[in-house]
Amino acid sequence: MSSNEFPEKLSCMLPSSLSAYHDFVQTLLDRLQELKWKKEILFGIHMALEESISNAIRHGNKEDSNKSVSVKCELSPKRFWVEVCDEGDGYNPEEVPDCTSPENLERPGGRGLELIRYYMTSVQHSECGCCVTMEKILDDE
Helix, strand or coil, X not given: CCHHHCCEEEEEEEECCCCCCHHHHHHHHHHHHHCCCCHHHHHHHHHHXXXXXXXXXXXXXXXXXXXXXXXXXXXXXXXXXEEEECCCCCCCHHHCCCCCCHHHCCXXXXXXXXXXXXXXXXXXXXXXXXXXXXXXXCCCC
């Protein structure tokens, strides 16, 4: 049986504070490094985690200290899966302007979603728009 069949599971409820999630993210990155994930792949995962969690805190929960962000993860030597959910009203990612369009190059916003899509193998948003699920799968080398 491969280690992908029995992933390590981690979860955390984070307060809606931009300073509260860094230790949890570092714990995940350290664990993936122990599982022999390459530094250049960890960089992308780090970016995706930072963007998704900070977006949940800033845009979803509006930094409301009465709300939390739920993070659930599965880690193995070849697969990283994470779900980030906030307690906000949700949004439609299709309505976020394309940050690569010439008319949006000077406009803030949308870059975090683009980074997440770039670095992760798959990205899905819940129907309510309060959760993002991301997965990074390593190719066999």
